[in-house]
Amino acid sequence: MASTDIVRLENVWVSYNGTPALEDVNLVVVEHDFLGVIGPNGGGKSTLLKVILGLVKPQRGSVSVLGSLPERSRNRIGYVPQHSNYDHDFPVSVMEVVLMGRYGKRGILKPYDGSDREAAEKALARVGMLSHAHTQIGQLSGGQQQRTFIARALVSDPALLLLDEPTASVDSAMQTDFYELLEELKREMAIVMVSHDIGAVSVFVDKIACLNVQLYYHGSSEITPQILEATYKCPVQLIAHGDIPHRVLRKH
Amino acid sequence: MFEAFQFEFMRNAILAGLLASIACGIVGVYVVVKKIVSMSGGIAHASFGGIGLGYLLNFNPVLGAMFFSLLSALTMGLVTRRTRLPEDTAIGILWALGMALGVIFIGLSPGYAPDLMSYLFGNILTVPMSDLYLMAGLDLVIVALTAAFYKEFLLLSFDEEFGTVAGMPVNSLYLLLLCMVAMTVVVLIRVVGMILVIAMLAFPAAMARQFTHDIKKMMILSVIFGMLFTFGGLWISYILNLASGATIILLSGLILLATYIVAGLRRRTKVRFTR
Numbered sequence: 001m002a003s004t005d006i007v008r009l010e011n012v013w014v015s016y017n018g019t020p021a022l023e024d025v026n027l028v029v030v031e032h033d034f035l036g037v038i039g040p041n042g043g044g045k046s047t048l049l050k051v052i053l054g055l056v057k058p059q060r061g062s063v064s065v066l067g068s069l070p071e072r073s074r075n076r077i078g079y080v081p082q083h084s085n086y087d088h089d090f091p092v093s094v095m096e097v098v099l100m101g102r103y104g105k106r107g108i109l110k111p112y113d114g115s116d117r118e119a120a121e122k123a124l125a126r127v128g129m130l131s132h133a134h135t136q137i138g139q140l141s142g143g144q145q146q147r148t149f150i151a152r153a154l155v156s157d158p159a160l161l162l163l164d165e166p167t168a169s170v171d172s173a174m175q176t177d178f179y180e181l182l183e184e185l186k187r188e189m190a191i192v193m194v195s196h197d198i199g200a201v202s203v204f205v206d207k208i209a210c211l212n213v214q215l216y217y218h219g220s221s222e223i224t225p226q227i228l229e230a231t232y233k234c235p236v237q238l239i240a241h242g243d244i245p246h247r248v249l250r251k252h
Numbered sequence: 253m254f255e256a257f258q259f260e261f262m263r264n265a266i267l268a269g270l271l272a273s274i275a276c277g278i279v280g281v282y283v284v285v286k287k288i289v290s291m292s293g294g295i296a297h298a299s300f301g302g303i304g305l306g307y308l309l310n311f312n313p314v315l316g317a318m319f320f321s322l323l324s325a326l327t328m329g330l331v332t333r334r335t336r337l338p339e340d341t342a343i344g345i346l347w348a349l350g351m352a353l354g355v356i357f358i359g360l361s362p363g364y365a366p367d368l369m370s371y372l373f374g375n376i377l378t379v380p381m382s383d384l385y386l387m388a389g390l391d392l393v394i395v396a397l398t399a400a401f402y403k404e405f406l407l408l409s410f411d412e413e414f415g416t417v418a419g420m421p422v423n424s425l426y427l428l429l430l431c432m433v434a435m436t437v438v439v440l441i442r443v444v445g446m447i448l449v450i451a452m453l454a455f456p457a458a459m460a461r462q463f464t465h466d467i468k469k470m471m472i473l474s475v476i477f478g479m480l481f482t483f484g485g486l487w488i489s490y491i492l493n494l495a496s497g498a499t500i501i502l503l504s505g506l507i508l509l510a511t512y513i514v515a516g517l518r519r520r521t522k523v524r525f526t527r
Contacts, residue, residue: 079414108420138465
């Protein structure tokens with residue numbers, strides 16, 4: 001059913017100055033999907049998210065998000081950018097950051113009102129950060145900052161949540177909490193997460209895709225050594241210990 | 253010092269200092285947090301072309317500076333957003349082109365260029381009434397734009413990419429912010445001179461940043477610091493008979509440096525204690 005497609009990418013090609021970033025990528029995300037996209041650095045993971053957001057226009061192929069152009073659907077996408085993209089010293093409070101997520105609903109020249117504040121408080125409570133509402137963003141731990149940016153994405157009631165390398169700055173103790181939060185969120189929205197953290201991705205997500213310029217899509221979240229080798233173009237080894245998350249090691 | 257207030261030029265100097273502190277305090281905060289200090293330096297220096305044009309065509313060089321700084325702000329903004337030219341290259345090109353034009357224009361103008369030094373290095377004691385009106389008008393525009401676009405400028409400075417995703421016209425707002433920098437350059441030119449403008453844009457805001465994490469409070473503090481620096485510098489220059497613009501900049505630079513050193517020492521002692 002085309003109507004339940006959240007994201008549909010058909011034969012998408014993107015290149016920067018002649019260097020291909022995405023080659024003939026096809027991808028479908030439906031409601032309640034929790035898709036993990038893994039791949040090496042420079043494999044086009046962030047580009048894929050930017051194509052979905054309409055920030056990067058593909059040279060060839062078609063992109064539709066929630067049935068229309070990405071630009072039109074942007075106000076229904078919650079986006080959590082990569083951790084390193086902002087200035088941690090910036091003089092801004094947690095509350096002010098979350099309110100930025102209401103910009104699309106409010107529009108230019110209109111100040112945020114009581115309903116925006118309420119929505120922001122609700123989103124902060126949801127990620128367990130309400131007590132930090134008036135703290136400056138840089139004084140939080142990596143995990144708390146991550147939660148703040150998830151709250152900013154949630155405050156606009158998105159139908160699709162995009163996460164770019166969300167675990168990069170979160171210590172491993174916090175990661176389980178973080179995935180439990182995502183578990184809960186996927187009941188309400190589709191989630192696409194890109195990461196190079198193969199172990200974490202394969203344990204928590206429902207579907208997995210490997211991306212290294214070309215996309216290898218797999219219905220289930222099982223990764224085989226063959227898939228990884230095709231993606232990383234080097235021998236990798238999978239170690240599985242029952243319930244313990246998978247770890248991947250390079251062959252020495 | 254008090255007998256100095258009886259002179260009209262001293263009253264004008266105080267007014268000019270107040271008006272300059274408001275503009276540089278508010279816009280300086282965006283310049284510092286958005287990290288466009290060198291971009292602002294480029295805009296300020298390119299305005300020299302307008303000063304030269306004023307001399308050549310015999311109109312108020314401050315108006316020429318306004319025209320050139322706005323033009324260079326828009327050009328730099330468009331070039332860095334629309335072309336692949338790296339930002340610092342674009343800044344360097346326009347910075348030098350504006351200054352070269354100014355030199356040519358002044359060379360072509362007949363006779364000697366009076367008070368050229370006051371445009372280059374500022375002279376708060378010779379600000380005429382007409383320029384004070386212009387400065388007050390520009391201050392009003394700057395305050396009004398900051399109030400109207402407060403939430404937009406915050407998002408623009410903090411996370412432009414998210415702003416784009418949220419549907420904000422980031423490029424137009426960026427150009428508007430650069431135009432506000434250009435207006436501030438014009439307000440400051442009479443006080444500290446176009447060569448030293450960049451310091452007045454950066455110092456008070458950088459200092460305010462050490463005391464607060466709230467951007468509104470940072471603006472208020474930075475306006476207050478701007479006033480303290482301006483009047484402190486003016487007072488010292490009066491007593492020691494030094495150039496006012498340079499004294500203001502030196503004083504603010506030294507105080508800023510001192511606060512950084514104190515903050516650094518504090519951090520070191522803290523680390524030692526926690527060990």
